[in-house]
């Protein structure tokens with residue numbers, strides 16, 4: 001049975017709190033489902049989010065990080081001229097979006113479309129041969145990400161293979177957490193974080209590497225994430241956290257990440273780039289940013305992306321994973337190949353242009369603009385505070401100990 005989706009939009013307001021919330025109901029029938037599934041997407045802004053915080057005791061939303069980027073361009077400048085005679089190349093071309101506390105934003109697109117560049121730009125990690133224009137605001141202000149408020153998990157695991165999981169995480173805790181915390185507190189933080197990532201059974205297993213078997217690939221990814229979570233960052237960037245993992249391990253890693261802020265404390269803002277999520281992993285995303293050659297094909301609730309593609313004339317075939325369909329539709333790497341370079345009967349280049357143009361004219365785009373404007377105007381008070389870390393002497397002592405331990409075991 002072909003799937004069909006219908007949208008119902010209505011709004012309600014809370015006069016006493018001065019909040020108006022728009023609700024988008026997406027009703028999907030298909031995939032052999034006898035009953036329609038209804039996903040409710042609250043298109044609320046900060047006001048409603050804070051309202052939820054007050055009314056449902058949602059923990060400390062005010063301390064969360066709201067990140068917005070507007071008309072963001074990133075250009076690479078090289079000494080050699082390219083084929084068209086230009087010395088610069090635009091990797092990101094005017095992308096706009098936002099990320100909010102308690103939500104997981106996934107950045108998807110074909111290889112080389114600019115996913116890592118967008119993450120790097122938002123995390124303030126662009127390399128020196130790039131130029132960036134556009135507005136990136138943290139809690140409505142232009143500010144650098146203060147120490148301890150954000151963390152970035154890179155694509156590669158750089159772990160010391162001779163250490164066990166608990167040693168690796170505990171050493172990192174001693175290096176990152178402030179001297180004002182006692183050893184017992186640091187140990188406890190390390191243990192809680194290990195449990196958060198579901199690694200309690202592997203605590204005493206050595207990480208392992210070349211020639212010495214240790215953790216699986218998925219477990220290593222989780223140790224890397226654990227280490228970055230020790231400072232309890234409010235903003236978490238993940239570059240391809242599931243690369244090299246099978247679908248079961250990918251789901252496990254992503255579901256842990258998606259459920260991180262459900263365990264109490266300040267809701268975390270999570271932005272991840274991801275290559276090819278399974279449909280189960282895709283369902284974990286709150287928002288989706290789909291890029292093609294540096295342009296936005298879609299930004300909005302992940303649950304309505306399918307509807308957007310259908311409306312543009314590229315419906316997802318029955319029983320096909322939506323993310324596979326999106327990527328197949330906008331991947332022009334194999335354009336020379338007639339079979340691959342056509343979407344149905346439409347050339348990929350034309351399909352991408354249609355989607356980019358349709359997105360710019362869509363209600364989703366208007367909604368993103370409104371949300372970004374609302375977040376930019378909001379008064380969030382003080383800038384994010386820099387957190388203190390371990391002093392020079394502590395770090396020297398811990399690093400020396402860790403090196404000796406590594407050399408002895410190696």
Ligand SMILES: Nc1ncnc2c1ncn2[C@@H]1O[C@H](COP(=O)(O)OP(=O)(O)OP(=O)(O)O)[C@@H](O)[C@H]1O
Nearest residue numbers: 076091110111112113114115116117118127129130
């Ligand atoms: N500092 C740089 N100097 C030169 N070219 C760069 C630089 N950073 C990125 N690029 C180029 O920009 C394009 C986008 O790169 P980016 O790493 O953002 O893509 P991606 O979508 O993350 O790819 P993948 O999924 O393969 O990791 C690539 O063609 C890359 O070679």
